[in-house]
Amino acid sequence: xxxxxxxxxxxxxxxxEPGQEYCLACGSRIVSVRRLNAFGDAWERRFGRYxxxxxxxxxxxxxxxxxxxxxxxxxxxxxxxxxxxxxxVATSPVVAxxxxxxxxxxxxxxxxxPRPTTKPKTSLKPPEPELATWPPRDGYTVVLGSIPARxxxxxxxxxxxxxxxxxxxxxxxxxxxxxxxxxxxxYYVIFAGVYGSLEQxxxxxxxxTGKYPNAYARQVTH
Numbered sequence: 001x002x003x004x005x006x007x008x009x010x011x012x013x014x015x016x017e018p019g020q021e022y023c024l025a026c027g028s029r030i031v032s033v034r035r036l037n038a039f040g041d042a043w044e045r046r047f048g049r050y051x052x053x054x055x056x057x058x059x060x061x062x063x064x065x066x067x068x069x070x071x072x073x074x075x076x077x078x079x080x081x082x083x084x085x086x087x088x089v090a091t092s093p094v095v096a097x098x099x100x101x102x103x104x105x106x107x108x109x110x111x112x113x114p115r116p117t118t119k120p121k122t123s124l125k126p127p128e129p130e131l132a133t134w135p136p137r138d139g140y141t142v143v144l145g146s147i148p149a150r151x152x153x154x155x156x157x158x159x160x161x162x163x164x165x166x167x168x169x170x171x172x173x174x175x176x177x178x179x180x181x182x183x184x185x186x187y188y189v190i191f192a193g194v195y196g197s198l199e200q201x202x203x204x205x206x207x208x209t210g211k212y213p214n215a216y217a218r219q220v221t222h
Contacts, residue, residue, distance in 0.1 A: 131161050132173035134180075134194070138221040140201035141191040144169075144212050149176060149188050157188035164192065167211060175220075182221040191220070 008015055009023035009030055016023065016030050023030055144164055147157045157174045165172040171193035177183035192208070192215075195201045201217035208215045 131158065131165070132171050134173065134175045134191070134220065136222075138219075140195045140198050140217060140219050141193055142201055142205045142208060142215050143218045144172070144190045144192055144208075144215050146177070146187040146189050149178070149186050153188050157190055161190045164190065164212070169208065169211070180220055180222060182219050191218075194220075 011028035012026040014025035147153045161172045161174050177187040178185035205215045205217045
């Protein structure tokens with residue numbers, strides 16, 4: 001195919017010599033690309049620029065591919081009903097199964113284990129210690145306290161004597177002072193022990209001052 005050699009640059013309009021491929025003024029290509037003569041001239045007149053013969057070949061290939069696709073679609077539509085493979089699906093009848101009757105179950109109750117019975121604790125009260133009584137003879141003793149002999153005086157005196165006995169003091173008892181000439185009448189006397197001499201009674205009284213600071217020795221006569 002012959003190449004066209006314009007006399008001027010199509011971009012800037014500068015004059016060009018025959019056979020000149022590029023414009024000396026703007027550097028644009030002057031010689032147009034190779035093309036089909038008749039088709040290329042018509043394209044250039046219609047759109048102003050011809051991209052090249054490759055565009056023609058691409059358009060022809062697209063037309064051929066489109067025709068082949070259309071022919072394939074038409075063939076498949078024409079023969080699908082006669083030569084198509086049919087698939088038969090076998091279905092079994094649906095049988096409704098009645099639900100099984102509900103069986104009522106009685107709740108299982110377990111008997112609670114018997115609670116252990118605890119016997120109430122019986123508090124054993126220790127027996128009251130026996131209080132000493134004054135002998136029929138005279139002697140000496142240690143006086144721990146005196147309580148007036150009226151109202152609950154005897155009960156209080158016995159409680160004091162029991163307390164002293166529980167604290168480890170031996171020979172503790174209660175006597176009524178009115179029955180002895182050496183004592184002032186009208187009192188319950190809490191005594192500790194019967195001794196033969198005043199010195200013995202004083203020794204014991206001194207030993208008991210830690211528990212009974214007011215303890216003292218005293219002679220007891222009928």
